[in-house]
Amino acid sequence: xxxxxxxxxxxxxxxxxxxxxxxxxxxxxxxxxxxxxxxxxxxxxxxxxxxxxxxxxxxxxxxxxxxxxxxxxxxxxxxxxxxxxxxxxxxxxxxxxxxxxxxxxxxxxxxxxxxxxxxxxxxxxxxxxxxxxxxxxxxxxxxxxxxxxxxxxxxxxxxxxxxxxxxxxxxxxxxxxxxxxxxxxxxxxxxxxxxxxxxxxxxxxxxxxxxxxxxxxxxxxxxxxxxxxxxxxxxxxxxxxxxxxxxxxxxxxxxxxxxxxxxxxxxxxxxxxxxxxxxxxxxxxxxxxxxxxx
Amino acid sequence: xxxxxxxxxxxxxxxxxxxxxxxxxxxxxxxxxxxxxxxxxxxxxxxxxxxxxxxxxxxxxxxxxxxxxxxxxxxxxxxxxxxxxxxxxxxxxxxxxxxxxxxxxxxxxxxxxxxxxxxxxxxxxxxxxxxxxxxxxxxxxxxxxxxxxxxxxxxxxxxxxxxxxxxxxxxxxxxxxxxxxxxxxxx
Numbered sequence: 401x402x403x404x405x406x407x408x409x410x411x412x413x414x415x416x417x418x419x420x421x422x423x424x425x426x427x428x429x430x431x432x433x434x435x436x437x438x439x440x441x442x443x444x445x446x447x448x449x450x451x452x453x454x455x456x457x458x459x460x461x462x463x464x465x466x467x468x469x470x471x472x473x474x475x476x477x478x479x480x481x482x483x484x485x486x487x488x489x490x491x492x493x494x495x496x497x498x499x500x501x502x503x504x505x506x507x508x509x510x511x512x513x514x515x516x517x518x519x520x521x522x523x524x525x526x527x528x529x530x531x532x533x534x535x536x537x538x539x540x541x542x543x544x545x546x547x548x549x550x551x552x553x554x555x556x557x558x559x560x561x562x563x564x565x566x567x568x569x570x571x572x573x574x575x576x577x578x579x580x581x582x583x584x585x586x587x588x589x590x591x592x593x594x595x596x597x598x599x600x601x602x603x604x605x606x607x608x609x610x611x612x613x614x615x616x617x618x619x620x621x622x623x624x625x626x627x628x629x630x631x632x633x634x635x636x637x638x639x640x641x642x643x644x645x646x647x648x649x650x651x652x653x654x655x656x657x658x659x660x661x662x663x664x665x666x667x668x669x670x671x672x673x674x675x676x677x678x679x680x681x682x683x684x685x686x687x688x689x690x691x692x693x694x
Numbered sequence: 695x696x697x698x699x700x701x702x703x704x705x706x707x708x709x710x711x712x713x714x715x716x717x718x719x720x721x722x723x724x725x726x727x728x729x730x731x732x733x734x735x736x737x738x739x740x741x742x743x744x745x746x747x748x749x750x751x752x753x754x755x756x757x758x759x760x761x762x763x764x765x766x767x768x769x770x771x772x773x774x775x776x777x778x779x780x781x782x783x784x785x786x787x788x789x790x791x792x793x794x795x796x797x798x799x800x801x802x803x804x805x806x807x808x809x810x811x812x813x814x815x816x817x818x819x820x821x822x823x824x825x826x827x828x829x830x831x832x833x834x835x836x837x838x839x840x841x842x843x844x845x846x847x848x849x850x851x852x853x854x855x856x857x858x859x860x861x862x863x864x865x866x867x868x869x870x871x872x873x874x875x876x877x878x879x880x881x
Contacts, residue, residue: 402806409803412823412862415707416741416774438750440705440743475794476743477824499800499824522801656704656726656750 407544410524413477413500414545414608417441417631421621421652422610424448424635426466428473434638437648441477441499443633444470449506449553449689450636450675459507461489464496471496479526484693485511494523500545501525503538505692506552506635515693518542528612530563530690532570533589536599537694539607540592546605548629549690550613553636555677557614557623559690564611564627574600613690616641616674618654618667625658642672697876700725700734704750706742706775710861714869720876728759736769736876739776741823741859744794747775748784760785769852769875771868777848777855778826788853789832796827796844796857808858810839810847813867820858820865822846827857852879 403409420440425431431442446462447455461482471478477499482489484503489510493501501523503516518525519542528549529535535546548567550560570589574596577585582600586593598606611629615621616637624632632655634648641647650667657663685691699715701708703724712722715738725731737760739747751757764770764787772780772788780788797803803824807817818839827844831837838847838856846857852875860868 402804404804405801406805408821408862409805409823412821412859413800413803415710415859415862416743416823418707418709418742419703419705420743420746435745436749438705438746438753440746476745477800494801497799497801524800652746652749653753 405522410544438652448636453553483507484509536591547610547612555616556680622658640675700737706740735880739772741774744775744778771872772855792826825857
């Protein structure tokens with residue numbers, strides 16, 4: 401018997417992306433550059449986070465024509481973003497046969513109380529998280545892949561580090577708890593108890609965990625992989641830098657050889673200017689995208 | 695003696711293969727550069743993105759060493775992107791030509807029960823993710839299973855190549871078959 405779009409199949413695509421770099425692209429030309437540099441997938445969007453941040457206003461799902469152009473330009477998986485809670489945008493993306501939907505805080509949230517019920521879709525979803533409870537709530541809603549939120553569009557890695565350390569630290573904490581304590585932990589984490597038990601038993605999330613938000617250099621990618629990320633999303637960091645092609649290759653190489661400092665050093669050499677960056681701690685609370693979602 | 699099996703770890707689900715192989719009693723080494731191939735009894739090329747893997751093999755200068763490894767008769771097991779890497783258009787180790795993303799985009803990815811030649815017992819629950827199939831193959835390639843009339847599991851001597859992902863499930867029989875090839879050749 402054939403079963404399409406089972407959770408194994410949805411979470412399985414994320415397994416295939418592991419050890420790779422998923423790059424934000426806004427045109428078919430950029431998508432081709434990303435693919436040729438070794439990206440394992442591209443995220444099709446109208447504006448990279450740095451530009452969304454600069455322009456302000458409501459950020460929405462991209463024009464389907466632009467997404468289709470990118471799907472035609474490459475053979476690697478194509479992802480696209482829907483607003484938090486905007487299940488109609490997700491339905492549109494599913495009708496385009498996008499490979500993964502990112503229910504993303506980078507776009508302006510459409511629902512202040514509900515994330516998308518992701519179980520109802522054939523397309524898998526990736527969602528951002530700042531801590532373990534948030535990650536498990538998203539998985540409970542059907543997310544098949546988790547990424548740190550970081551602080552998109554800043555080129556500042558500090559928030560991604562905070563989120564990754566928090567998620568990993570909370571997993572370690574669960575591993576030392578007995579059954580009664582796990583029930584209380586589930587309540588404190590506001591997460592489904594069965595998922596909390598599974599995380600405690602396995603010592604890892606039940607889905608793939610990537611890093612996103614603020615990666616600008618090969619060393620950033622190496623740092624996040626050493627902290628336990630299973631792959632990286634790079635948004636503005638590539639196509640807002642001086643030499644996108646070279647930097648894209650370098651971040652791919654550093655993600656594969658993250659534990660080999662000599663290789664990361666070689667990859668970091670002569671890349672030109674990184675993206676224009678913002679120090680996250682200097683941003684106003686309303687400007688923090690990672691505060692969106694819950 | 696415990697077999698030492700390499701898993702190509704440039705990108706993809708190499709950790710899942712390593713877990714499965716260790717569970718079956720093999721020693722495992724991740725392979726990222728040519729020197730990592732030294733002394734291996736067999737090699738797994740995992741699932742992942744075939745374009746990314748192709749570029750990685752080029753960047754690391756792994757093409758010739760991988761061809762030499764297989765030419766030396768040591769068993770190689772490719773799954774999904776690994777099957778593509780082995781074909782005529784890529785490493786040219788397997789006398790076959792793969793069609794990439796043959797079943798369509800991710801929404802058409804699926805699971806199915808399969809009967810596979812040489813695998814006894816209940817059917818194999820096979821997970822296909824943006825999977826390839828074998829479009830054509832030479833006489834020395836034996837087709838072990840097909841879906842919709844297209845070969846998705848093949849063997850050519852010590853080369854085993856499949857379109858699906860037993861490493862993502864509790865299905866151990868394909869890896870056992872590969873380790874049996876390894877045991878036979880490394881003896």
